[in-house]
Amino acid sequence: MSFDANSADPAQSEEIEAAAPEQSRIVVKDLKYQVSGKQVLKGIDLEVNPGEILCVMGMSGCGKTTLLHCIGGLTRASSGEIWIGDSQIVGMAEDDLNHVRERMGMVFQYAALFDSLTVYENVAFGLMRRRRMRSKQIREIVSEKLALVGLPGTESLHPSELSGGMAKRVGLARAIAMAPEMLLYDEPTSGLDPVVASVVDELIMQMRDKLGVTSIVVSHNITSIFRISDKIAMLHEGEVLVYGSPDEIKSSKNPIVQQFILGHSHGPIEVAHR
Numbered sequence: 001m002s003f004d005a006n007s008a009d010p011a012q013s014e015e016i017e018a019a020a021p022e023q024s025r026i027v028v029k030d031l032k033y034q035v036s037g038k039q040v041l042k043g044i045d046l047e048v049n050p051g052e053i054l055c056v057m058g059m060s061g062c063g064k065t066t067l068l069h070c071i072g073g074l075t076r077a078s079s080g081e082i083w084i085g086d087s088q089i090v091g092m093a094e095d096d097l098n099h100v101r102e103r104m105g106m107v108f109q110y111a112a113l114f115d116s117l118t119v120y121e122n123v124a125f126g127l128m129r130r131r132r133m134r135s136k137q138i139r140e141i142v143s144e145k146l147a148l149v150g151l152p153g154t155e156s157l158h159p160s161e162l163s164g165g166m167a168k169r170v171g172l173a174r175a176i177a178m179a180p181e182m183l184l185y186d187e188p189t190s191g192l193d194p195v196v197a198s199v200v201d202e203l204i205m206q207m208r209d210k211l212g213v214t215s216i217v218v219s220h221n222i223t224s225i226f227r228i229s230d231k232i233a234m235l236h237e238g239e240v241l242v243y244g245s246p247d248e249i250k251s252s253k254n255p256i257v258q259q260f261i262l263g264h265s266h267g268p269i270e271v272a273h274r
């Protein structure tokens with residue numbers, strides 16, 4: 001599978017070139033989220049440099065998805081700051097937040113496709129709503145993105161005809177069709193066999209390497225995390241337990257970190273060096 005950034009739609013390429021890299025820096029300061037009397041996020045501090053991949057790992061229920069949804073503007077944090085470039089989105093008015101959301105793509109844990117729509121209509125959904133594009137142009141983008149995720153020619157299928165892995169990849173095609181500056185992934189490889197998981201890993205890295213996309217990936221997949229990340233944060237009970245490069249995390253002396261890595265790894269951990 002290959003990806004040719006030059007073959008991307010010209011309108012999209014212009015948009016990417018126009019986007020200042022600093023505008024895709026993500027900074028989280030003392031972020032708190034409380035719901036039903038429970039303090040889910042207890043003061044998170046994180047930073048993702050433009051064009052880097054941050055992987056967020058941690059035990060089930062530690063707050064990873066909540067953090068991702070706060071950053072993506074889907075969940076309103078209780079307090080603290082989230083900077084997307086020079087926009088601080090905690091407490092931001094809905095209209096302004098919509099503009100920031102348009103710069104981010106979300107890949108959801110369960111694909112979140114519309115069951116009544118075809119694959120084509122699912123991937124084209126955002127393009128038809130947000131851009132004044134000719135239908136020929138939309139068809140070309142959809143076909144290009146489906147090929148990119150390894151699903152060429154699946155336009156006419158319905159979600160019920162897709163395997164879980166295919167549905168995830170359609171979800172990814174839908175997110176990248178919008179040429180986002182930032183991509184937020186929730187468990188992009190869960191439920192996928194190792195071969196398809198490594199294809200998804202490659203795609204995430206291609207989005208960084210070819211298009212400079214800034215990414216946050218919530219994952220339990222240790223092999224994948226150490227393969228793709230520039231930085232890793234481990235959350236524990238709503239707090240950042242450790243944050244650093246893959247090498248730093250791998251050599252952390254923290255027993256919770258070591259236990260998590262060993263318990264979730266299915267072989268030797270390879271740290272990729274760019």
Ligand SMILES: Nc1ncnc2c1ncn2[C@@H]1O[C@H](COP(=O)(O)OP(=O)(O)OP(=O)(O)O)[C@@H](O)[C@H]1O
Pocket residue numbers: 035036038040058059060061062063064065066067
């Ligand atoms: N709207 C909500 N109402 C009540 N509890 C919530 C809500 N949102 C999150 N929580 C609670 O916050 C905690 C963290 O949830 P979250 O989904 O962020 O965890 P996670 O680390 O992503 O877990 P997993 O790895 O299992 O997906 C959980 O205990 C969850 O039940």
